[in-house]
Amino acid sequence: MEPYGSPRWPDPYVPPPREGLRHSSIAAVLFLLGIIALVCAGAYFSGDLRPALFGAEQDSQVSRPGALPFGQRRDPVPGIEEANAPLGSPPPFTWPSDSYKFLAVKGDGSPLTYSPCRPIHYVVNTDLAPASWQRLLEDAIEEASWASGLQFVYDGTTDETPSSNRAGYQPDRYGDRWAPVLIAWTTPGVVPRLDGQTVGLAGSSSIGLSNGYKAYVTGSVSLDAPQFHGILDSPSGEAIGIAVIMHELGHLLGLDHVSDPEQLMFDEASWVRDYAAGDRAGLARLGTGPCSKDF
Numbered sequence: 001m002e003p004y005g006s007p008r009w010p011d012p013y014v015p016p017p018r019e020g021l022r023h024s025s026i027a028a029v030l031f032l033l034g035i036i037a038l039v040c041a042g043a044y045f046s047g048d049l050r051p052a053l054f055g056a057e058q059d060s061q062v063s064r065p066g067a068l069p070f071g072q073r074r075d076p077v078p079g080i081e082e083a084n085a086p087l088g089s090p091p092p093f094t095w096p097s098d099s100y101k102f103l104a105v106k107g108d109g110s111p112l113t114y115s116p117c118r119p120i121h122y123v124v125n126t127d128l129a130p131a132s133w134q135r136l137l138e139d140a141i142e143e144a145s146w147a148s149g150l151q152f153v154y155d156g157t158t159d160e161t162p163s164s165n166r167a168g169y170q171p172d173r174y175g176d177r178w179a180p181v182l183i184a185w186t187t188p189g190v191v192p193r194l195d196g197q198t199v200g201l202a203g204s205s206s207i208g209l210s211n212g213y214k215a216y217v218t219g220s221v222s223l224d225a226p227q228f229h230g231i232l233d234s235p236s237g238e239a240i241g242i243a244v245i246m247h248e249l250g251h252l253l254g255l256d257h258v259s260d261p262e263q264l265m266f267d268e269a270s271w272v273r274d275y276a277a278g279d280r281a282g283l284a285r286l287g288t289g290p291c292s293k294d295f
């Protein structure tokens, strides 16, 4: 076994562009535009950008969404598919580890998460995907789902392309719900931050309600198709390809990079092909966040 070539994968840290950071106070919802800017970038949710993020939330003290008819709203009716209890749970953990880091932490110290009481829908842009994309993606999602307890639902393919200001609510395309997570094999021409040796980028966008509840509602995973095809052509290529997707799914669910080379969330090329103890501990916490029917 050997690490994949000399290129760093999956995604060396790149500071997010500051332009493009916009926030919108819409009906008690703070929705962050610029999903691609979230990718792989702890700094987006930390450091000097944090005040911009959480400061804006104080402006969102407006009435609940959902009162307006479909077609006039700027966010979906709250509570779609939100069950009364989590849909799944992470497995019992016998190797505790603190070798994980979250992309965003709330005021109480807990991580920003998806609601475990509703499924995470996803669509796939397969225009440039390898022939084996479905199996690779399903394997990676199965691992992320198992480690976190979060449930994923495949909604089919899409012709939507990644965008740095992707809207979280696209009723014309996806109906009256939060847009599903967009997973796309694409190119640096479409996603400039895939330039160089960055194989993948991923991140999620969150809402913040006036009652203090915060959660991710959608996100995106962008994979550099030419580099990904090159990985698949290498020895152990499929295992590496799955590991790349798993790493990006870790970001999607809220994991940041760690400096521990034994974890899949290590930020450079490594031998790791599976979620390790720290990754799993982090994913288990990300899968057990609070539920809410209010968004």
Ligand SMILES: [Zn+2]
Binding pocket: 010, 011, 012, 040, 247, 251, 257, 267
């Ligand atoms: Zn990464």
